[in-house]
Amino acid sequence: xxxxxxxxxxxxxxxxxxxxxxxxxxxxxxxxxxxxxxxxxxxxxxxxxxxxxxxxxxxxxxxxxxxxxxxxxxxxxxxxxxxxxxxxxxxxxxxxxxxxxxxxxxxxxxxxxxxxxxxxxxxxxxxxxxxxxxxxxxxxxxxxxxxxxxxxxxxxxxxxxxxxxxxxxxxxxxxxxxxxxxxxxxxxxxxxxxxxxxxxxxxxxxxxxxxxxxxxxxxxxxxxxxxxxxxxxxxxxxxxxxxxxxxxxxxxxxxxxxxxxxxxxxxxxxxxxxxxxxxxxxxxxxxxxxxxxxxxxxx
Amino acid sequence: xxxxxxxxxxxxxxxxxxxxxxxxxxxxxxxxxxxxxxxxxxxxxxxxxxxxxxxxxxxxxxxxxxxxxxxxxxxxxxxxxxxxxxxxxxxxxxxxxxxxxxxxxxxxxxxxxxxxxxxxxxxxxxxxxxxxxxxxxxxxxxxxxxxxxxxxxxxxxxxxxxxxxxxxxxxxxxxxxxxxxxxxxxxxxxxxxxxxxxxxxxxxxxxxxxxxxxxxxxxxxxxxxxxxxxxxxxxxxxxxxxxxxxxx
Ligand SMILES: Nc1ncnc2c1ncn2[C@@H]1O[C@H](COP(=O)(O)OP(=O)(O)OP(=O)(O)O)[C@@H](O)[C@H]1O
Ligand SMILES: [Mg+2]
Numbered sequence: 001x002x003x004x005x006x007x008x009x010x011x012x013x014x015x016x017x018x019x020x021x022x023x024x025x026x027x028x029x030x031x032x033x034x035x036x037x038x039x040x041x042x043x044x045x046x047x048x049x050x051x052x053x054x055x056x057x058x059x060x061x062x063x064x065x066x067x068x069x070x071x072x073x074x075x076x077x078x079x080x081x082x083x084x085x086x087x088x089x090x091x092x093x094x095x096x097x098x099x100x101x102x103x104x105x106x107x108x109x110x111x112x113x114x115x116x117x118x119x120x121x122x123x124x125x126x127x128x129x130x131x132x133x134x135x136x137x138x139x140x141x142x143x144x145x146x147x148x149x150x151x152x153x154x155x156x157x158x159x160x161x162x163x164x165x166x167x168x169x170x171x172x173x174x175x176x177x178x179x180x181x182x183x184x185x186x187x188x189x190x191x192x193x194x195x196x197x198x199x200x201x202x203x204x205x206x207x208x209x210x211x212x213x214x215x216x217x218x219x220x221x222x223x224x225x226x227x228x229x230x231x232x233x234x235x236x237x238x239x240x241x242x243x244x245x246x247x248x249x250x251x252x253x254x255x256x257x258x259x260x261x262x263x264x265x266x267x268x269x270x271x272x273x274x275x276x277x278x279x280x281x282x283x284x285x286x287x288x289x290x291x292x293x294x295x296x297x298x299x
Numbered sequence: 300x301x302x303x304x305x306x307x308x309x310x311x312x313x314x315x316x317x318x319x320x321x322x323x324x325x326x327x328x329x330x331x332x333x334x335x336x337x338x339x340x341x342x343x344x345x346x347x348x349x350x351x352x353x354x355x356x357x358x359x360x361x362x363x364x365x366x367x368x369x370x371x372x373x374x375x376x377x378x379x380x381x382x383x384x385x386x387x388x389x390x391x392x393x394x395x396x397x398x399x400x401x402x403x404x405x406x407x408x409x410x411x412x413x414x415x416x417x418x419x420x421x422x423x424x425x426x427x428x429x430x431x432x433x434x435x436x437x438x439x440x441x442x443x444x445x446x447x448x449x450x451x452x453x454x455x456x457x458x459x460x461x462x463x464x465x466x467x468x469x470x471x472x473x474x475x476x477x478x479x480x481x482x483x484x485x486x487x488x489x490x491x492x493x494x495x496x497x498x499x500x501x502x503x504x505x506x507x508x509x510x511x512x513x514x515x516x517x518x519x520x521x522x523x524x525x526x527x528x529x530x531x532x533x534x535x536x537x538x539x540x541x542x543x544x545x546x547x
Contacts, residue, residue: 199392202351203406204381204458213405217396 028264041265044069050255052247054163065256072252073273079169079248080238080277084231086174091181091230096211098182099189109182116179121237124176129168129244165246169238177234184226188219220292228285232278249273301365302326303462303493304333309349309359311517319345320356321517327462327510330491334504334525337514338540343497346514347464350495351384352377364461382410385455389467391447393439393454399426400435403454411458418457425453429483445476449483456487463487465496501544505529513537 032039048068049061055071056078097109116124155162162170192215200210241248253266304327311320319342327333335343348354350363355372362368363380394402400422407418426432429449431442439447448468455463465484469477481503488494488507498504504511504525511528513520513536521534532538 193392195388195390195392196394198353198386198388199394201353202381202384202386203454204378204410205406206378209409213409214394 072249076248083173087177090178094182095185125172188223305362334508342517385460
């Protein structure tokens with residue numbers, strides 16, 4: 001039998017993969033024996049006995065760990081989805097301003113993109129938290145006819161309250177991601193030939209109408225893959241919640257590990273949570289991609 | 300009657316010291332066809348693109364269908380001009396994500412706010428005039444170059460323009476596809492459409508034009524009726540250019 005290059009390579013990869021897995025499993029058993037905990041998930045149903053500042057559903061410290069983790073999941077989802085929406089909106093506006101004809105807007109958006117991309121996200125979160133919200137002290141709050149209420153406790157908006165922690169993370173993630181999305185949008189728009197702009201202009205269409213009806217539809221196939229990876233980054237970056245004290249899934253699991261020592265179980269929970277979340281994002285974007293490709297029968 | 304196009308001393312430089320347009324003046328009367336000729340880089344495209352505001356200019360005045368514009372490039376006036384002036388490009392520039400009929404009805408529906416059924420009816424009429432109504436449901440990349448350019452002409456006609464601009468409409472076509480497009484333009488000329496056509500097709504220019512404007516280095520070298528221009532051009536430079544075209 002002739003052994004070709006490909007099967008040798010595959011065998012090599014298999015050996016490395018299973019070897020690595022073996023080492024990890026060995027480490028895991030040794031660690032579990034040492035801590036004397038044993039690998040199980042029954043502790044999930046014991047009372048968590050820690051308080052959570054932020055809970056979209058009812059929660060008290062006598063609720064179970066599982067419920068606390070679920071609340072963390074909801075908190076993560078809340079900040080990820082809302083940041084995703086704001087980041088896309090801001091990013092699109094800035095991306096369009098960057099490509100547009102207006103010189104001043106072009107300069108401002110280029111500056112925004114540069115500053116935001118050149119500073120670490122952690123620093124930006126700290127900025128929003130300490131400079132943006134904590135500096136608003138108790139007696140300095142803004143009130144507009146009881147619908148809009150800003151203080152160092154956060155923002156109250158017609159009955160809904162948002163904590164300073166949530167707002168810092170939400171704004172930080174949105175602004176940070178919007179700069180990257182702006183570049184993705186700009187790249188997509190530049191991929192459409194200049195003749196398309198001339199054609200819609202010569203037909204008397206306004207810039208706004210031309211961009212939405214002619215340019216964006218043709219730019220989407222180039223935009224969606226870049227957008228997907230920015231959304232995945234946003235979801236992963238949301239774990240920096242712990243830096244501003246927002247109780248997302250990562251922060252809650254961190255507390256649980258400190259309390260119970262169940263590091264391995266918690267890591268598995270985190271891993272699966274993010275895998276699921278990112279699968280949802282990837283698949284949604286994949287469906288959108290298919291839709292744009294379908295409407296693009298010319299492809 | 301007032302002329303359709305009056306340009307006075309149009310001057311434009313993209314880069315300092317290099318004039319793409321140098322004191323260009325011309326007039327196009329209602330129902331007339333002006334053919335613009337000249338070597339590559341002489342400013343032909345720049346000139347006709349100023350007529351519908353795709354290009355600004357630094358000095359001079361332009362009066363298109365009674366709307367006066369100058370170097371300030373008043374967006375509102377430009378927008379009014381574009382509703383009355385159609386343009387056909389060398390590269391067709393059809394919208395690839397829209398069907399042939401949608402390409403044609405886009406501006407009537409969204410610029411002129413016509414009803415969809417009315418826009419489609421007129422669109423189908425224009426396509427049949429161009430002999431391509433059987434392709435209405437197809438997408439641009441399913442058509443040959445000649446067919447695409449005829450769609451582009453129908454699209455330019457959909458706003459019922461009073462002036463049509465053509466920038467080398469057959470330069471991107473296979474030789475055997477050129478005539479179908481030139482014939483369509485000839486028919487428009489016979490119907491009395493006012494047109495400015497940049498072209499290198501001498502035979503076509505002879506039949507269709509009322510005046511030929513010859514440019515070089517952004518300047519108008521001469522403007523003559525076709526029988527004079529093609530047999531006995533006034534300027535040495537024009538004759539040299541025609542000789543070169545003949546030899547190709
Ligand atoms: N967008 C631009 N930026 C800078 N220079 C330009 C631009 N467009 C045209 N030019 C220059 O202006 C001059 C006139 O160009 P124009 O395209 O009007 O010539 P043309 O007669 O249409 O040539 P062709 O027959 O090759 O189409 C040329 O020197 C060209 O290099
Ligand atoms: Mg040209």
